[in-house]
Amino acid sequence: MMKYVFGLVLLVVGGVVAVQGGVLVMRWNDNMTQTARVMPGERAFAMPAGSVPRSGGELYYPKEEREAAAARKNPVPATLESVTKGGALYVVYCTPCHGAAGKGDGLVTPKFVPPPDLTNADLQKGRTDGYWQSYLGVGGAIMPSYGEALSPEERWHVVNYVRSLAQK
Numbered sequence: 001m002m003k004y005v006f007g008l009v010l011l012v013v014g015g016v017v018a019v020q021g022g023v024l025v026m027r028w029n030d031n032m033t034q035t036a037r038v039m040p041g042e043r044a045f046a047m048p049a050g051s052v053p054r055s056g057g058e059l060y061y062p063k064e065e066r067e068a069a070a071a072r073k074n075p076v077p078a079t080l081e082s083v084t085k086g087g088a089l090y091v092v093y094c095t096p097c098h099g100a101a102g103k104g105d106g107l108v109t110p111k112f113v114p115p116p117d118l119t120n121a122d123l124q125k126g127r128t129d130g131y132w133q134s135y136l137g138v139g140g141a142i143m144p145s146y147g148e149a150l151s152p153e154e155r156w157h158v159v160n161y162v163r164s165l166a167q168k
């Protein structure tokens with residue numbers, strides 16, 4: 001008789017332990033999906049209007065504010081050094097469409113919308129440095145934006161280079 005009671009007690013204890021263990025495993029597995037962790041890119045913290053980075057930088061002008069962007073003066077003098085820097089960046093980012101000389105005959109153009117001739121005197125006259133610098137940052141109707149690839153300062157260098165391509 002005691003044998004059965006002992007067996008029964010063992011079964012009950014074993015059962016309780018098994019259920020508890022199961023609950024623990026369940027919670028362990030589930031909890032990991034319900035923690036207060038933040039996934040990358042899940043939350044965006046908007047900067048207050050007019051914020052600038054601590055180390056230099058400049059205000060961001062979206063496409064809609066191109067006129068304000070165009071009114072800015074070019075803070076980077078078109079020295080040989082600046083034009084050389086801009087030229088190196090131009091080769092990497094712009095030649096595929098605009099061509100080495102800015103004529104709009106890059107390798108991509110037969111399969112893409114032909115870009116304007118950047119050496120054109122009327123175009124060069126009609127645009128301010130500020131306009132182009134912002135244009136490179138946010139892109140055009142078709143032209144991609146380079147705001148992530150090129151820093152604001154690098155874009156001024158590129159503008160200085162594009163100016164050097166102007167027809168004399």
Ligand code: HEC
Binds near residue numbers: 115141
């Ligand atoms: C994928 C092709 C492509 C690349 C790469 C590209 N552009 Fe353009 N670009 C265009 C097209 C197309 C236009 C005509 C305007 C439009 O549709 O966006 C244009 C227009 C321009 C204009 C004239 C804007 C105006 O109306 O005053 C400038 C200046 C310019 N690009 C400079 C650059 C520079 C500098 C780079 C490299 C940082 C570059 N582009 C890279 C395709 C490109």
